[in-house]
Amino acid sequence: MRFHDALRGDILADPQLAGEDFIIHRRDGLFAYNLAVVVDDHFQGVTEIVRGADLIEPTVRQLSLYKQFGWRAPDYVHLPLARTNKALNFPSRIMLLRFRQATAPGTCPGITLF
Incomplete structure (x- = not known):
């Protein structure tokens, strides 16, 4: 197919x-x-x-x-x-904060690095 x-x-x-x-x-x-x-x-x-x-x-x-x-x-x-660099080993709260920053109005999440 x-x-x-x-x-x-x-x-x-x-x-x-x-x-x-x-x-x-x-x-x-x-x-x-x-x-x-x-x-x-x-x-x-x-x-x-x-x-x-x-x-x-x-x-x-x-x-x-x-x-x-x-x-x-x-x-x-x-x-x-969207993937993280496993070597960085961010705690969940930091990843959540970065996600919120990346998806804030006026940002383009497609180019945001985690």
Whole structure:
């Protein structure tokens, strides 16, 4: 399966991943994340999804569900993940402070270094 990411261009998914079975209804009776977000996004009219690059693999599963339902899939953007330098080993309160500074009105979090 191939899909287009507005930031990364065309992404070719592992054919095994694209064709594998996956859980859509959990043992506890709840619907699994992949099914829930597809149905929710479709009925809310979501046309663009922006999320972290760690969710590229679930995107492949979600696209297969859109196809099975015959629904138009939204456009995707997978952003790089914000990571810390592990050698710095910041305490959580310092990371929270830096996050609040980075997301303050008038700042651009995309270029802020943690």
